Amino acid sequence: MIDLCLTAFLCFYLALGCKRPFLWVLAYLYVDIVAPQIISWGILSHIPTSLIFFAAAFAGWLFFDDKTDSRFSGRQALIFLLLLYCGYSTLVADFPKEAAEKWSWVWKALVFAMFLPLTLRTRLRIEAVILVMVLSASAIIIDGAIKTIGGGGGYGALRFFVDNNTGLYEGSIISCVAIAIIPLILWLARHGTVFPPDWRVWTFAGALIFACALIPVGTQARTGLICLGILAVLYLRTAKHRFLIVALMSGAVALAVPFLPASYTERMGTIENNQSDKSASTRLAVWKWTLGYVGSHPFGGGFEVYLGNTLRFETVVAQTSGSTTILRTQVQEDSGRAFHSSYFEMLGEQGIPGFLLWLTLQISGLLQMEMIRRRWRKRTGADEQWQAPLAVSLQLAHVIYLFGSLFVGIAFQPFILMLIGVQCGLWTYLRRVEPKLAGQLAQRRATRVRTNAVTA
Template structure:
């Protein structure tokens, strides 16, 4: 039954693109995030679905879409440079076969992120893309939230539809992304036009937000807890009554504490006492090794260069209390441990030049979004206020990602590059609108020129 539903839904998605080719772009977002071909055991599992939808999205844009006003941005140029640099390091990688396997999906993530802003030329298209991204990720978030409420959580035990450990199906990655998209969920609930912000839309957005907050609990991912804490602080900037907000957070924390499983509390305790946790100690050892490796290989070792590391980890465990505390030391020898950090992932694989490009891509986006928010926050125009709120939501989500990326190897996570594409599209749209206001002649030209197809999703 599930296979039939997924197949019919995907078929309807693709057929809708015959009338509006932009729908194929949305279809690719859905396929790349949720990966229905993995969930299905029937027809979809035997079809190169991602490649097919990507081909349709590009063909639909090239031959049928209106490209007026489309222009490349600086951040798209940075991604082109990063793509080219990753290609070069792959050719000289320390471990050619694993590097080639990772390159096979990384280049698709970067290429689509470069391509996507060209298609998001209108507010409706940006909203449609944000909605599909939220709902596709929301399918995993709702599934995980329901299982968590039913008592099915646990570190390494919470499965989302299928037992898989790649993409958003990896627990720590989903915990980070679930928290990062909460501002976007709330923005859609407040400012959406595809689903008008009535009580039903707002109720669903609040329920999805609650489910997203359950993901760090169900997965017992420490990264998710840190991300949730950062988001709580960031949202103080936009709430009207800060003291009431803080009081609500305190009450919510007190109410939830007795309901949390003991395994969750024990695992979160290792954030403070990392010397007693083998995972945290190993992570620190890998980061130390990466810094040393980058000193000898400043241009990186290509994808999966971590496979060459050899580590000696010392952990300390205290037993007893008061004056009778016994400290047990354990020496653990390990090798080939992953970076567990996007920053060290970039440094170890792409070296200092790759890390610099990646950081410029992130920081420039935050600065552009802040500039838009400041420019539009006092505007009386409804669209300007809407864009200012979206800029803030994307900025908050991006900051959450940057914190989560410090502890999870998600430097090339496709969902994050889709968020970057949304940021680029928003910046480009605001700039075009500003130019049209300042240049009445340009506005008359745009209005007078016929469009090849309506600017709708």
């Protein structure tokens, strides 16, 4: 039944796109985030669903969409350069077969991030993309939150729709994304036009934010806890009643801790004491190896180059005998361990040039959103109230991703590249419409002045 429903839903989407081709763009967002082809065990699992909607999205824009207002920005050029560089590094990779497997989905994520802004010609389209991204991720998040409440969580044990550990179905990645979309949920609840704000929208938004906060608990991913703390600090920066909010948050944490599973509190405790945690020690060893590798290979080794690492590190083990605790150092050896950090992932795989391209892409997004916020925050026009809050929400989501990616290898995560595509689309859209809005405002002021003069 699930397979039939998913197939019928996607066929319905394809049919609707024949009349409104932009719907194929939204359909691809859904397919790439939720991945219904891996949930299905029937027809969808045997056809290239993602590739079909990827091609449909491009064909719909190329042959049927109005391209008059489409713009290509500097950040899209950065994505294109990064695409070319990654393609070259794949050709000369240390592990050609493994690199080709990763390249098979990375190129598609980069191309779509570069293409998406060209389709975002109106506010409605920008909002629709954000809405579909949030709701698609929420399908996974709500499923995980329900299982967490039912006691089905645990590190590496929380299963979402399927027993799969790729994409957003991986615990640390979904924890990061769940916290990152909270600002976007709030923006949709306040400024959405597809679902105008009312008590139903706010009720769903509140429940969804609660579900997002439960994901780090259910997955027991330390990345999610760090992202949640960073988001709280960022919101306190602009809050009016900071001390009251801090007091309430502290009280909520104090009340929640006794109800958290012991395995969760023990795992979060390893953030503070990383020497006793083999996972943390391994990551530090991998990062040290990466710096050494880049020193001798400044252009990187291509995708999956970590497979060539050999590690030797020390961990501290506490042995208790009666009232005496003795700390002993143990030497561990390992090999072929992943980077577990987007920054070291880029350094190791794409070298210094690729890392600088990627970092410039990230930082320029934060700067652009800040410029939009400052330019639009004091405007009072009827259609000038949503731009600055959206820029802030996209900026906050991006900051959460940058902090979360310190501990997770998600440099090319498609969801984040979609977020960057929305930033590019918002930037080009506002640069195009701002002169028109300024002209309309000047015209209204002139009309008001003439009316006042005649009245006087």
